[in-house]
Amino acid sequence: MQKSLRVGQILYTNVLPVYFYFDQAKFEDRIEFIRQVPAQLNTAMAKGEIDLGPISSFSYAEHASEYVALADLSVSAKGRVGSLFLFSKKPIEQVNGAKIALTNTSATTVNLLKIILHKFYEYEISYVTQEPILHEMLEDADAALLIGDDAITAERTAKDLHVYDLGELWHQFTGYSMTFAIWALRRAVIADHHDLIADVHASFLESKRKTRANTAPLIDYVHTHFGGEKEQWIHYFQGLQHEFGDVQRIGLEYYYRCAAELGLLSAPATVDLWQAGGRQTNTTLTR
Structure with a gap:
């Protein structure tokens, strides 16, 4: 024991x-x-x-x-979370066929993003998993997913990027928490x-x-x-x-x-x- x-x-x-x-x-x-x-x-x-x-x-x-x-x-959260962000070089309506870099610190949010993009938007996406450093993730990807304090910090300085809160997207599509x-x-x-x-x-x-x-x-x-x-x-x-x-x-x-x-x-x-x-x-x- x-x-x-x-x-x-x-x-x-x-x-x-x-x-x-x-x-x-x-x-x-x-x-x-x-x-x-x-x-x-x-x-x-x-x-x-x-x-x-x-x-x-x-x-x-x-x-x-x-x-x-x-x-x-x-x-x-029921709606916006404020710490689960997709940072994209283009609007989410244009993300079909894109390459997205995923943080290596998450499981729930990574799969939540896949559900949103594949089930609700019906997109085909390719993924790569990386360390949660936004500028490095976006060097060879169209968008990047960050969570937690990494996401909070990155969102303060994210310029010329489209930023989407995954809790908000989930609630918009499902009405659920x-x-x-x-x-x-x-x-x-x-x-x-x-x-x-x-x-x-x-x-x-x-x-x-x-x-x-x-x-x-x-x-x-x-x-x-x-x-x-x-x-x-x-x-x-x-x-x-x-x-x-x-x-x-x-x-x-x-x-x-x-x-x-x-x-x-x-x-x-x-x-x-x-x-x-x-x-x-x-x-x-x-x-």
Whole structure:
């Protein structure tokens, strides 16, 4: 049995409300934080190197039999996200047949872009995966996809480029919310760490509650460490949802069905929620 619970943390500002007031001192040596970008956390969780933490929603679907999701935690948006951008040299209406450079830090958003372009626009696109450096990505591509703080930083200085928010495009085509990350828990560790998982889950929810009640310290923090205008950060966090209820679930499970339809997933997935107290709820959606 492991002595500590290994908890992942995405190295992006979009998860900060869940971590900002998290009481690490309370857990002392009982948990170990592992901070990585989403693609790295996806791999670490799949290998059993992380027990709990936010991973790409797409990666959750790939390993749904091995994971459950912590209730009421996600990174979602209904409409504009503000940190998931397609930067294009030409309007999206002219992108058919283009070459697009994809960030190597994402799974959910990469496949969301493919769903939007192939299912809704009915385009044929070629893709290449690169490090998330916009000017290098666009040297040999017509457009580039960036996520997280890389996207936020690039959008401030993107000139002569058409910039599209993928959350906004998804909502325009479907009317649904989109969930980009879920706090996943490996089923294999539940029995050994049940009470600790419940405490960690409760601490995440409390941090989210405190941040919502008073966002000023969070805004000051990101303004100091990541630059930008405070008003832009206020608007950004107002557009994000960190809940996972019916609205988020319905949109995400539709995304899974679209991904399966295009062969990006072997089959549609559903989300099992792990509630405080250890109860599990299958959220299977029938349509």
